[in-house]
Amino acid sequence: FSVTCILRWATYGQKPTCPKCKTQFSYLNVxxxxxxxxxxxxxxxxxxxxxxxxxxxxxxxDQHKEVCDPYAYEEADDPYEEDLDETYLRNSSSNRIRRRAKRACRREACS
Structure with missing residues (x-):
């Protein structure tokens, strides 16, 4: 680290600490x-x-301002999200495989 970087780091607190190992220091070799x-x-x-x-x-x-993003996505605002989850889960490959296995077992039991 450069002396300028270390001094800037030291301005953030009363007792400066090393940015890497967090050891307190009061002198620098310069x-x-x-x-x-x-x-x-x-x-x-x-x-x-x-x-x-x-x-x-x-x-x-500088203090940053909190900017309200009008396009921010909020999960609570989506009334159709549960329908999407249900569609994805109903059509997932593991469910299709499970249904095929059940059908195969039924066919075997019937024959």
Whole structure:
């Protein structure tokens, strides 16, 4: 994960946790200091300070609106659904096989 991704993840809670293993952390090993300068070595920096760094852009999350879908299908609104279920079950292959077996047994019993 990049430092920016980890810092964005850390903004979602008071005590930041690793997105993968959920271990709490308060420091990150980074190449970029709080003032924005880059180094060729890694050093430990406080997450609290990194969140206030001028180079870190907070992710703005807009509230989403619940949109009513007029074409949404609701099972309770379909008065013919039971008829469809009955048709499918009546014509299913297992029922046809069962009826054939019953007819064959009746023919054997009659002969």
């Amino acid at each position: 190449h970029r200091s709080v003032d924005g300068s880059l180094h060729d070595y890694m050093f430990e920096e406080s997450v609290c300070l990194l969140l206030r760094a001028p180079w870190f852009k907070h992710l703005t999350v």
